[in-house]
Amino acid sequence: MSKFDGTKGYVASPELMDAVNISIALQKPLLVKGEPGTGKTMLAQSVADALGKKLIIWNIKSTTKAQDGLYMYDTIQRLYDGQFGEGGVDDIAHYIKLGKLGEAFESDEQVVLLIDEIDKADLEFPNDLLWELDQMEFYINETKRTVKAKTRPIVIITSNAEKELPDAFLRRCIFHYIEFPGKELMTEIVKVHFPDVEENLLNEAMDVFYQIRDIRDIRKKPSTSELIDWINALQIGGIPYGQIKAKLPFIGVVVKKDEDMELATHQNF
Amino acid sequence: MFLNFFESLRKHGINVTLGEWLDLMNALNSGLIGGSLSRFYYGAKMILVKSETDFDKYDEAFDECFKAAQSNPEVGAEMLRWLDKSDMMQLAEMEAKDHLNKMEGEGIIIDKDDVEQKFKQRLKDQDSEHNGGSFWIGTMGKTSFGNTGGNIGGVRVGGMTGYQSAFAVMGARKYRDFRDDRVMTNRQFQLAFRRLRQFSSRLDTNERELDIDKTVDETCNQGGVLKIEMRKPRKNSVKLLLLMDSGGTMIPYSSLLNELFQSVNKSNHYKEVKCYYFHNCIYSHVYKTPECENGDWVETNWLFRNTDKDYKVIIVGDAAMAPEEFYSDTGNYRGPNDGLSGEEWLKSLKRHYKKVVWLNPKMAPGAAPWREIETVLKQMFPMYKLSVSGLDKAMSKLMENR
Numbered sequence: 001m002s003k004f005d006g007t008k009g010y011v012a013s014p015e016l017m018d019a020v021n022i023s024i025a026l027q028k029p030l031l032v033k034g035e036p037g038t039g040k041t042m043l044a045q046s047v048a049d050a051l052g053k054k055l056i057i058w059n060i061k062s063t064t065k066a067q068d069g070l071y072m073y074d075t076i077q078r079l080y081d082g083q084f085g086e087g088g089v090d091d092i093a094h095y096i097k098l099g100k101l102g103e104a105f106e107s108d109e110q111v112v113l114l115i116d117e118i119d120k121a122d123l124e125f126p127n128d129l130l131w132e133l134d135q136m137e138f139y140i141n142e143t144k145r146t147v148k149a150k151t152r153p154i155v156i157i158t159s160n161a162e163k164e165l166p167d168a169f170l171r172r173c174i175f176h177y178i179e180f181p182g183k184e185l186m187t188e189i190v191k192v193h194f195p196d197v198e199e200n201l202l203n204e205a206m207d208v209f210y211q212i213r214d215i216r217d218i219r220k221k222p223s224t225s226e227l228i229d230w231i232n233a234l235q236i237g238g239i240p241y242g243q244i245k246a247k248l249p250f251i252g253v254v255v256k257k258d259e260d261m262e263l264a265t266h267q268n269f
Numbered sequence: 270m271f272l273n274f275f276e277s278l279r280k281h282g283i284n285v286t287l288g289e290w291l292d293l294m295n296a297l298n299s300g301l302i303g304g305s306l307s308r309f310y311y312g313a314k315m316i317l318v319k320s321e322t323d324f325d326k327y328d329e330a331f332d333e334c335f336k337a338a339q340s341n342p343e344v345g346a347e348m349l350r351w352l353d354k355s356d357m358m359q360l361a362e363m364e365a366k367d368h369l370n371k372m373e374g375e376g377i378i379i380d381k382d383d384v385e386q387k388f389k390q391r392l393k394d395q396d397s398e399h400n401g402g403s404f405w406i407g408t409m410g411k412t413s414f415g416n417t418g419g420n421i422g423g424v425r426v427g428g429m430t431g432y433q434s435a436f437a438v439m440g441a442r443k444y445r446d447f448r449d450d451r452v453m454t455n456r457q458f459q460l461a462f463r464r465l466r467q468f469s470s471r472l473d474t475n476e477r478e479l480d481i482d483k484t485v486d487e488t489c490n491q492g493g494v495l496k497i498e499m500r501k502p503r504k505n506s507v508k509l510l511l512l513m514d515s516g517g518t519m520i521p522y523s524s525l526l527n528e529l530f531q532s533v534n535k536s537n538h539y540k541e542v543k544c545y546y547f548h549n550c551i552y553s554h555v556y557k558t559p560e561c562e563n564g565d566w567v568e569t570n571w572l573f574r575n576t577d578k579d580y581k582v583i584i585v586g587d588a589a590m591a592p593e594e595f596y597s598d599t600g601n602y603r604g605p606n607d608g609l610s611g612e613e614w615l616k617s618l619k620r621h622y623k624k625v626v627w628l629n630p631k632m633a634p635g636a637a638p639w640r641e642i643e644t645v646l647k648q649m650f651p652m653y654k655l656s657v658s659g660l661d662k663a664m665s666k667l668m669e670n671r
Contacts, residue, residue: 018302018315019315170319175318176315
């Protein structure tokens with residue numbers, strides 16, 4: 001069986017690797033939660049890369065309906081074609097367009113399906129997908145056809161915990177909470193992005209970063225991706241060693257709110 | 270297999286279903302999560318627990334079941350009986366905190382191995398019950414061993430509640446902050462406030478919204494001749510009055526109250542929102558700003574006259590004030606009270622509005638007779654802790670039809 005153990009571009013904790021492998025083995029969707037910027041979306045990409053499979057991304061927005069992921073019946077196109085006498089109007093199948101979920105089911109090879117930020121959608125959204133994710137099939141009313149997965153896709157679902165997900169849905173998932181990385185893991189992650197980052201610069205930047213995160217009243221905690229951007233900026237800016245703590249150059253990359261900015265600049269680093 | 274673990278999880282409030290349990294067995298059988306206790310810990314967690322808010326409960330349950338496998342100090346039943354002093358917990362917790370502060374001040378570093386070594390040694394030597402001492406294993410003491418003690422870095426032996434023991438992963442309780450009964454911040458407020466909805470179409474407006482269903486029905490009835498049907502817009506008819514304690518003992522919660530205020534203000538779907546402040550208790554005036562400056566206020570009676578009984582009232586405050594102030598009829602130092610005590614003012618508020626709830630950021634979990642005013646107010650108003658679950662309950666209380 002194919003087994004995920006991280007990729008060169010993505011540092012995964014052993015627990016996360018276990019979680020991926022368990023969800024593949026038990027054929028259940030993996031629900032990944034965690035602070036923004038902890039690499040939830042990247043995980044799917046890296047699983048796909050590591051296993052050499054195609055990645056299909058279904059981005060959820062506040063207006064997304066479960067039906068959108070299955071299929072869409074393009075009635076308007078059919079009406080047009082009917083009026084202008086184009087060919088194929090009799091064949092409804094011609095106007096059925098599969099959504100991302102349908103695409104994943106129809107694929108000949110096993111794919112990795114990422115349902116990104118499922119909590120963005122309506123409260124009922126996850127419930128509407130219960131059967132489809134359980135049985136990996138759905139029925140197209142218009143053409144009386146059942147679309148059934150040829151091979152069960154590996155499903156990874158991410159959530160930012162903006163809305164509570166329904167229990168019935170949760171019961172069917174394997175759950176993993178990506179913790180915010182500690183200093184050691186963070187060093188590793190940064191080095192994946194910048195292999196020859198200067199040791200002093202990295203240490204200094206990390207000290208500041210974690211101290212900002214620990215400020216008690218901070219409104220928005222800076223995330224991994226912001227740290228990476230910041231280190232990039234510091235490198236490009238050529239900030240000399242010892243200046244970071246004193247001057248906090250480009251701090252706007254890490255701190256995004258007025259109130260937080262005030263707190264950060266009044267810290268003793 | 271591990272049926273006691275299953276029971277323990279459910280006892281700690283994690284509703285593991287049979288399906289999930291079978292999944293775990295399946296994973297165990299296929300060798301996915303076996304091998305070591307910590308792999309089992311993580312594996313079982315991701316299959317059985319579906320929210321980080323439950324991680325802390327899981328840790329507790331896990332620790333309860335697998336404690337023996339963790340360190341296995343041989344503790345006899347006799348010794349556990351000496352250590353069972355759960356009723357003294359409250360007191361000891363305060364003591365523990367003091368002690369912790371002191372330790373930090375003195376810069377004492379606790380070494381796990383060292384403590385364990387000494388524990389085993391002392392276990393061998395001890396032959397009777399010891400409480401409050403500083404050497405033997407017992408309760409309420411200052412040694413590194415035993416329970417309800419003041420030494421944070423020690424080894425805890427038995428005991429039901431509390432829990433400040435192990436250095437191990439399961440004992441660290443690093444998910445404590447995720448529990449949904451904790452005090453909260455940010456947008457969870459807004460989500461909770463969405464519960465406050467009461468749609469009503471009995472508004473004094475014209476019929477100015479297209480009723481699609483009815484239009485289709487009517488048009489079909491007429492054999493395809495278009496007939497447009499209009500209706501009144503449905504609007505949330507909830508009116509909200511927010512009264513917040515400000516200053517003094519509430520200062521530590523100022524950012525929390527700020528969040529609460531922001532989220533109420535952002536939720537523009539209420540028919541009306543009014544927000545006033547008070548200090549400690551509501552007297553003859555309520556203030557327009559959190560600074561509670563004299564003069565920048567409205568009379569409480571004016572407020573009663575201008576807000577009808579249908580306003581849903583949320584009072585936020587820690588209900589921590591001296592009984593002398595609460596029952597005094599000569600006013601507090603922040604302003605006059607028209608000869609009525611705080612108790613009288615609150616009673617008239619309760620009489621005026623149909624729905625009032627009290628949110629308290631530091632409410633005692635159970636009966637707390639030593640917090641005199643909190644106890645009195647709890648009887649007067651439904652009081653909830655200002656936490657995710659508390660706010661949810663409070664909102665449902667406000668929406669109750671009775």
